Amino acid sequence: MDPVRLQGLVKPLLHAVLKKVHPDYFTHHPAAKAANHSAVQRLQGLLTPVLAPGTPTRNRDSAGGPLEFIVRGDGEALQTVAFEFSDWRPRGRAELQAQRAREMLALCSALGTAPGADAAKEIEDAIGQAAQSGPPAWDGAAAARLRAARAREAVQNYKRGQPAADPRAALMAAMRRVAWPPAPGSAKAARPRLDRSKVFFAAEVAPERYTGIAAHIEGLLPELEYGSWCALPMMVVDRWQDALRRGATRYPGFVVVPSDVDANAFRRYLRENLDEIRRERCARNTRHGR
Template sequence: MDPARLPALAKPLVHAVLRRVHPDYFTHHPAAKAANQAAVQRLQALLAPVLAPPRQAHGPREPLEFVVRDGPGDALRPVSFAFSQRRARTDGEQQAQCARDLLALCRALGAAPAAAAVREIEAAIGQAQSASASASAGGAAARLRAARAREARANYAAGRAAAAAAAAAHAALLDGLRRAAWSPAAKTARPVLDRSRLFFAADVAPQRYADVARRIERQLPALDYARWCTLPVMVVSTWAAALRHGAPRYPGFVLMPCDVDPKEFQRYLRENLDEIQQQRRLRNAAHGVGPA
């Protein structure tokens, strides 16, 4: 049963109701005519969802007061009927609820349709409710997916912003270290570290950069700085961290642990400086750069 047929199935019920209570049938009973006229006007507003979907019902929900002919002769009987007070969440649910109320009104007025017609309209009501429930569930799922997508986009943007901020802070810290003046050579008569050639491996915490740079600067004379002052320096956490399978991780760089010992470093220079210089020349040649 197609729930879209519900308005067509409801119209015969409306006609059955009107045949029982239409004001024109009560011209000889002014009070009954007035009561039915007011009730029918309100009924039309309340039946809007099922007769002209997807309109919402409007008007007061107080009981409708009808007068019908009942019994022998011209006897009249008052009938009070209230539409459901439940607020529907969707148009389909509102339509099904309104059709169910209309069917109950027919029974209350003694204008119930044939059993086959009742079964057909009840089937249409069930289909309309099922479609409404599916649409409601689908809408909730869509809203949940949209909310999750918004959250994912926000988290991604926040992550990108945090990464960019961290990279900028890292770059600013390195730039500050390289630009900082350690001490005027004229006053100290000591060598001055060229911080533009100072680099830090990924395993060295950025919080240690400044302390490590100052420690290196204090020990420059003992570290034979004049021998490697034109080469880039890669600061690593330990000697072991500077190697990968026994080979240097950073060819062409002078390697220096954070807690460098001058004697160990001098031995390292004696054993590796020539090779480092050769590696640097090869790298510079590969990139079209002059000698280091």
């Protein structure tokens, strides 16, 4: 697939959409103008793999919910047209470009700006084999099923009330079992193990990342001072901002850990919030009779 050719074919589609929904056409309707401004910005971000192939697209090629455009219908009445880009992440950039181009064609049809049959066929020809394979078995429905199953498993594990591992107690017990004292400087620090029955994942974390994130966090447990909070449940979020709602925590009683946790920032978070998290957990357990 030729990305330059595809870029030249998709640009007119974007221009046709902008002619219909550009915020400047809705100056007398502030709410519609604001909605279209937001939707156009997101649309341009989603089309970055096609329109700017060399630009990194981290966190900009995720659909993040449907786009809502305000358009003028019959008699100048305003109406909303919602369109959702797929959250499926292809393995290669060429597959992502093909996916976005096809979705842009579908968006044009939804907005009444579809190109002619010849233009649509030319885009399909430019896409070539990259888009013909389609999404793998791992589609949005499969991700939702796995996320739901993982959530049920986490809830069941947490209800069992298994005691969290105490790394220091385990180390002291092992030392008491040896028949000779270790030579100076020869003792190795015990590596704590993550109690995965107390690990929960927020909705914005992709299920296929669960195992890798848990392994990454487990490798950092000594730096994260796990021994001081291992009895508390952990909520893994994508970013710190995902844990807040109107300035308050969305997960009272949980230790929040971002997927790309930084040890220094996390220790500051513990110093400022650990006592409050414990109080919230105690209050929650009291309400549920635990």
